[in-house]
Amino acid sequence: MIPSSLRALLDDTQGQRQAEWAGRTLWLAREQWGELAVSLQGAQVLHYLPYTPGSTHATGSGTPALDAGWLWVTSTPQPSPGAIRGGIPLCWPWFADENTADESPDRSGPMHGPARKAEWHLDAADEHEEGIELHLSPIDQLHKQLVPRAVIQANAKRLHVELVTEHRGETPVKMSGALHSYFAVTDAHRCRVEGLAGARYLDKLQGFAEHVQQGELGIRGPLDRIYESNREVVLDDNRRRLRIAKQGSDSTVVWHPGDDLPTDTPTEVGRRFLCVEAACTRLDPVWLVPGAQHLLATTITCEDAP
Numbered sequence: 416m417i418p419s420s421l422r423a424l425l426d427d428t429q430g431q432r433q434a435e436w437a438g439r440t441l442w443l444a445r446e447q448w449g450e451l452a453v454s455l456q457g458a459q460v461l462h463y464l465p466y467t468p469g470s471t472h473a474t475g476s477g478t479p480a481l482d483a484g485w486l487w488v489t490s491t492p493q494p495s496p497g498a499i500r501g502g503i504p505l506c507w508p509w510f511a512d513e514n515t516a517d518e519s520p521d522r523s524g525p526m527h528g529p530a531r532k533a534e535w536h537l538d539a540a541d542e543h544e545e546g547i548e549l550h551l552s553p554i555d556q557l558h559k560q561l562v563p564r565a566v567i568q569a570n571a572k573r574l575h576v577e578l579v580t581e582h583r584g585e586t587p588v589k590m591s592g593a594l595h596s597y598f599a600v601t602d603a604h605r606c607r608v609e610g611l612a613g614a615r616y617l618d619k620l621q622g623f624a625e626h627v628q629q630g631e632l633g634i635r636g637p638l639d640r641i642y643e644s645n646r647e648v649v650l651d652d653n654r655r656r657l658r659i660a661k662q663g664s665d666s667t668v669v670w671h672p673g674d675d676l677p678t679d680t681p682t683e684v685g686r687r688f689l690c691v692e693a694a695c696t697r698l699d700p701v702w703l704v705p706g707a708q709h710l711l712a713t714t715i716t717c718e719d720a721p
């Protein structure tokens with residue numbers, strides 16, 4: 416589900432172009448295979464919609480429903496450079512307030528790290544018949560030793576996002592991070608996340624109390640959990656089954672704030688997202704040594720697709 420202002424920009428796009436939205440520069444693509452919107456603030460995918468053969472928008476004869484995309488974005492984002500709630504924010508080089516790789520003397524760095532508020536540069540946009548591949552890197556240096564880059568691939572079947580970290584310094588660094596994906600769902604409190612049964616988890620709403628997931632996870636209210644899992648999961652919202660695979664991640668975070676919504680989230684759309692995040696957290700921090708690199712990636716496909 417994306418805001419109507421973003422929908423209008425996509426409707427005006429044929430091929431690829433840059434456009435301004437909510438004070439940010441976006442890279443928009445509307446091609447035979449589908450649609451993609453990426454914010455250069457944060458190298459953040461905001462929207463992805465593959466066109467299925469035979470659909471009206473695949474032939475250019477219709478506009479997809481507002482909620483057809485796989486990702487959710489708030490209609491009232493904070494002004495730039497505030498973090499954009501929605502899509503796939505890149506949390507780097509730490510997850511939440513863990514501040515693992517924070518270099519500030521008092522470890523007072525921002526929640527989820529500086530990458531999602533930073534401006535990124537589009538280094539390459541490779542287009543081919545089946546889809547598109549974007550390469551982005553931050554304009555400013557975000558860490559003294561670690562350098563991130565992002566790769567985004569989209570085609571008619573899948574969305575794939577990579578966050579690569581290279582260690583170009585001299586001393587080992589402990590980092591964490593997340594691909595903080597906001598999936599569009601019909602009702603967050605009627606969703607099921609399959610693939611976590613038997614996994615140990617920390618419940619952030621219970622002071623990080625440790626539990627083991629009994630059976631599959633059904634969501635009925637606020638939830639903030641870090642699962643110890645490197646498995647792929649399926650998000651079923653009773654309308655669509657999204658398969659979320661990942662690499663370089665031994666933590667899966669599942670989050671929805673319930674009815675106590677953040678100020679940038681209107682009540683009427685507050686139940687229309689669920690975060691399922693490929694992450695590295697306090698359960699599986701990454702120790703990067705000089706010269707090494709780490710790949711955190713997610714691949715999202717739809718089980719219902721032909």
Ligand SMILES: O=P(O)(O)OC[C@H]1O[C@@H](O)[C@H](O)[C@@H](O)[C@@H]1O
Nearest residue numbers: 511526527595619639668670677
């Ligand atoms: O509002 P933010 O900074 O995007 O973070 C949202 C949430 O992100 C999740 O990843 C965390 O598990 C939550 O604890 C947090 O509240």
